Amino acid sequence: MDEHIKLRVKFEKSGALRFIGHLDVMRFFQKCNRRAGIDVCYTGGFSPHQIMSFASPLSVGLESRGEYLDLEVASVTSSEDMIRRYQEASVPEIKVMSVKRLPREAGNAMASVAAASYEVRFREGRTPETFSLPGEEVTQLIHQYLSHEEILFRKEGKAGERFVNLRPGIFAFDWDPERAVITFLLDASSAGNIKPVQVLETFLQERGEALMENALLITREDLLTRNQEGALISLDDVGSVF
Amino acid sequence: MDHLALSDDILMQVEKPARYIGKEYNSVVKDKDKIDIRFAMCFPDVYEIGMSHLGIQILYDMFNRMEGVWCERVYSPWLDLDAIMRKEGIPLFALESQDPIKDFDFLGITIQYEMCYTNILQVLDLAQIPLLAKDRDESHPIVIGGGPCSYNPEPIVDFFDLFYIGEGETRYGELIELYRECREKKLSRKEFLRKASHIPGIYVPSLYEVSYREDGCIASFQPIYEDVPAVVHKELVKDLSDTYYPMKPLVPYMKITQDRVVLEIQRGCIRGCRFCQAGQLYRPVRERDVDVLKQYATEMLKNTGHEELTLSSLSSSDYSRLPELIDYLIAECDRQHINISLPSLRIDAFSLDVMSKVQDIKKSSLTFAPEAGSQRLRNVINKGLTEEVILEGARLAFEGGWTRVKLYFMLGQPTETEEDIRGIAELCNKIAAEFFDTVPKEKRVNGRVQIVASTSFFVPKPFTPFQWAPQCTKEAFVEKAYFTRKCISEQLNQKSIKYNWHEADASVMEGVLARGDRRLGEVILRVYQKGCFYDAWSEYYKHDVWLETIRECGLDPDFYTTRVRELDEIFPWDFIDAGITKEFLKREWIKAQEETISENCKQKCQGCGAARWGCGICVEPR
Numbered sequence: 003m004d005e006h007i008k009l010r011v012k013f014e015k016s017g018a019l020r021f022i023g024h025l026d027v028m029r030f031f032q033k034c035n036r037r038a039g040i041d042v043c044y045t046g047g048f049s050p051h052q053i054m055s056f057a058s059p060l061s062v063g064l065e066s067r068g069e070y071l072d073l074e075v076a077s078v079t080s081s082e083d084m085i086r087r088y089q090e091a092s093v094p095e096i097k098v099m100s101v102k103r104l105p106r107e108a109g110n111a112m113a114s115v116a117a118a119s120y121e122v123r124f125r126e127g128r129t130p131e132t133f134s135l136p137g138e139e140v141t142q143l144i145h146q147y148l149s150h151e152e153i154l155f156r157k158e159g160k161a162g163e164r165f166v167n168l169r170p171g172i173f174a175f176d177w178d179p180e181r182a183v184i185t186f187l188l189d190a191s192s193a194g195n196i197k198p199v200q201v202l203e204t205f206l207q208e209r210g211e212a213l214m215e216n217a218l219l220i221t222r223e224d225l226l227t228r229n230q231e232g233a234l235i236s237l238d239d240v241g242s243v244f
Numbered sequence: 245m246d247h248l249a250l251s252d253d254i255l256m257q258v259e260k261p262a263r264y265i266g267k268e269y270n271s272v273v274k275d276k277d278k279i280d281i282r283f284a285m286c287f288p289d290v291y292e293i294g295m296s297h298l299g300i301q302i303l304y305d306m307f308n309r310m311e312g313v314w315c316e317r318v319y320s321p322w323l324d325l326d327a328i329m330r331k332e333g334i335p336l337f338a339l340e341s342q343d344p345i346k347d348f349d350f351l352g353i354t355i356q357y358e359m360c361y362t363n364i365l366q367v368l369d370l371a372q373i374p375l376l377a378k379d380r381d382e383s384h385p386i387v388i389g390g391g392p393c394s395y396n397p398e399p400i401v402d403f404f405d406l407f408y409i410g411e412g413e414t415r416y417g418e419l420i421e422l423y424r425e426c427r428e429k430k431l432s433r434k435e436f437l438r439k440a441s442h443i444p445g446i447y448v449p450s451l452y453e454v455s456y457r458e459d460g461c462i463a464s465f466q467p468i469y470e471d472v473p474a475v476v477h478k479e480l481v482k483d484l485s486d487t488y489y490p491m492k493p494l495v496p497y498m499k500i501t502q503d504r505v506v507l508e509i510q511r512g513c514i515r516g517c518r519f520c521q522a523g524q525l526y527r528p529v530r531e532r533d534v535d536v537l538k539q540y541a542t543e544m545l546k547n548t549g550h551e552e553l554t555l556s557s558l559s560s561s562d563y564s565r566l567p568e569l570i571d572y573l574i575a576e577c578d579r580q581h582i583n584i585s586l587p588s589l590r591i592d593a594f595s596l597d598v599m600s601k602v603q604d605i606k607k608s609s610l611t612f613a614p615e616a617g618s619q620r621l622r623n624v625i626n627k628g629l630t631e632e633v634i635l636e637g638a639r640l641a642f643e644g645g646w647t648r649v650k651l652y653f654m655l656g657q658p659t660e661t662e663e664d665i666r667g668i669a670e671l672c673n674k675i676a677a678e679f680f681d682t683v684p685k686e687k688r689v690n691g692r693v694q695i696v697a698s699t700s701f702f703v704p705k706p707f708t709p710f711q712w713a714p715q716c717t718k719e720a721f722v723e724k725a726y727f728t729r730k731c732i733s734e735q736l737n738q739k740s741i742k743y744n745w746h747e748a749d750a751s752v753m754e755g756v757l758a759r760g761d762r763r764l765g766e767v768i769l770r771v772y773q774k775g776c777f778y779d780a781w782s783e784y785y786k787h788d789v790w791l792e793t794i795r796e797c798g799l800d801p802d803f804y805t806t807r808v809r810e811l812d813e814i815f816p817w818d819f820i821d822a823g824i825t826k827e828f829l830k831r832e833w834i835k836a837q838e839e840t841i842s843e844n845c846k847q848k849c850q851g852c853g854a855a856r857w858g859c860g861i862c863v864e865p866r
Binding site (some may be wrong): 025 | 365
């Protein structure tokens with residue numbers, strides 16, 4: 003039997019297409035792979051499926067500069083050629099940035115995600131008072147917030163409400179007053195996934211403030227995994243250019 | 245960032261925002277500085293339905309090939325967005341440019357079923373275009389109706405400036421040229437419409453007047469001016485292999501109803517079933533060249549990346565080069581891991597062989613459409629399918645491993661008796677018996693056979709031999725459905741038979757609108773103003789409101805549905821020449837009552853009148 007080649011594709015999702023859902027993106031790539039003439043491997047049977055998996059679903063409304071899918075193919079040309087073919091077969095709002103070959107032992111994209119980095123802005127007129135304070139003060143407050151051992155967030159699920167501790171999953175939380183951008187590095191593993199809005203809500207709560215509705219403009223910057231040493235590295239750095 | 249007509253707040257609030265953002269692969273965006281005609285093409289139902297329609301894809305491609313024309317799409321906003329747009333006064337916009345359609349030159353609306361009439365008003369209303377054509381001026385788009393329901397446009401004439409009767413590929417170029425000319429000369433809307441009425445296939449309702457007899461029937465129907473044609477002839481494409489077909493169809497992001505490459509192999513049907521409107525309207529049957537189709541399939545799959553392909557036609561088995569085409573498609577699709585779906589195939593050894601290659605037999609079901617339960621009634625409706633053929637098909641299928649059979653019937657067709665209805669149950673029973681006779685116990689994979697019988701209620705349509713037939717009352721419909729259920733429960737194999745039937749309410753109103761006249765315009769407007777739309781969606785259909793409004797307008801639903809029509813009655817749609825003659829339809833209506841069948845077009849010409857086009861089956865050697 004032929005050995006399949008495992009590829010990792012990194013892409014951006016932007017503009018109006020932030021309003022299409024995760025399933026739509028999967029369907030898009032099934033078609034885009036065909037248009038681009040990618041030699042994808044299929045499952046057998048009467049309704050064959052492409053062997054493809056996505057790293058982490060992106061919520062509707064978010065842009066991303068670092069989305070990933072893993073793909074099994076029977077043959078390849080070069081990274082450069084495949085990027086070009088993807089871009090020709092795609093739309094401007096979904097742009098393939100890198101295609102890399104994964105080492106045989108690499109875990110699949112979905113299971114290996116450990117963290118996500120974000121940039122968060124406030125929509126016009128929806129900046130909380132806290133973030134209108136002088137930059138140093140905000141940084142001080144963030145510092146204070148992060149010094150808690152436990153930051154409880156109330157989650158309402160099917161089994162009623164429960165509290166989760168956000169603190170272990172907040173790897174970084176910074177405020178850049180000049181760009182008016184918050185950057186986050188948060189746990190995005192299947193066990194401990196945390197969302198930027200949860201952190202900001204609990205942060206503002208301490209100050210007696212609440213987020214306005216639909217206040218955030220969120221861009222997911224990248225998805226990260228842990229290497230053998232336990233350090234966080236970009237999912238893109240697992241594979242290599244060919 | 246690209247401009248969207250709706251704010252992020254709204255898009256985050258509504259269900260399925262992908263319906264409203266455009267940007268689909270293969271959608272056409274043109275430079276506004278290089279175009280002088282803006283055309284909005286509308287399917288007045290939700291995106292998933294409208295995007296699945298082949299006709300719009302054909303016309304979208306055709307218009308966008310025209311120099312200086314930009315054609316965009318618009319669909320009915322779903323109820324959630326509808327409410328927001330009304331509250332905030334957001335004008336309905338086209339998907340590609342996100343610009344308000346009220347500023348366009350044309351709004352073309354395809355009208356595929358009667359129950360979308362109120363959605364036409366929803367679209368006009370949200371677009372901020374006056375609902376009534378008489379209230380529009382030079383600043384508003386020309387509102388055009390097309391599609392099958394325009395073969396009796398009378399109930400909705402108040403809302404349209406003109407109708408295009410027939411197949412869209414032929415006359416739009418002329419219409420747009422005329423529009424440019426009139427605009428250049430600064431002619432009024434009225435002057436443009438008057439000139440447009442001279443183009444074949446174009447019907448401008450405001451240029452005709454109708455008078456009624458005391459009994460409510462039409463006394464006369466004629467043009468107001470001498471230069472306006474008294475008869476509007478339908479338009480048709482003579483050579484289907486040499487016309488527009490979209491090689492780059494739109495590929496949506498959302499899952500839509502028909503999410504696949506659609507290959508229209510032929511137009512029209514040779515069969516002449518007497519209840520079927522499409523079978524009459526699209527005469528004569530015209531095939532597309534098989535080599536052209538092969539090339540289209542390959543090209544369209546390449547340009548879309550779709551993983552499924554389907555054939556479109558009224559009766560695929562009648563396509564003369566079907567085996568050759570299917571062999572090619574199976575080879576091509578297998579290579580590319582593409583699924584083929586094959587609707588409207590007659591069940592026989594050939595089709596079963598093909599289906600066993602493209603479907604999982606264990607999961608798929610076979611479909612028969614006998615439409616009536618007894619041979620007598622099948623002769624009345626001219627459905628040339630016999631019990632023998634059905635049972636033989638079922639036997640072959642069971643031998644091949646299929647265990648699920650779907651059967652479609654209609655209740656309430658002319659001359660139907662209890663015996664005919666009992667025939668539905670008996671036929672189902674015989675098919676089940678065929679299974680037990682054919683498949684030995686040890687080979688019955690799922691243990692038993694599953695037969696699903698579905699009935700719909702018959703609604704007589706214009707331009708069919710049954711246009712004279714009285715429709716059943718709602719009570720009669722419901723009684724027939726109960727009787728069918730009772731008969732099925734009495735069968736020996738009743739445990740293998742499942743029975744489904746449609747609701748009767750909407751069928752009554754569909755009947756009113758299908759054979760309606762101009763006086764119904766007021767009813768449609770008023771029910772819309774009372775909040776009715778999305779009537780084609782049973783959960784939103786308000787039968788009581790419709791009934792009450794018809795009466796408020798001084799009309800009687802029974803006049804349109806259950807009344808017996810005289811042979812010489814003037815029908816609201818008689819001014820349209822659909823290719824087939826009224827004489828032919830009359831002959832067929834009489835033959836129906838005599839329980840006599842008519843041969844199909846391949847066997848013997850019935851002299852329907854379509855031969856005057858000089859194309860398709862009418863000129864081919866039989």
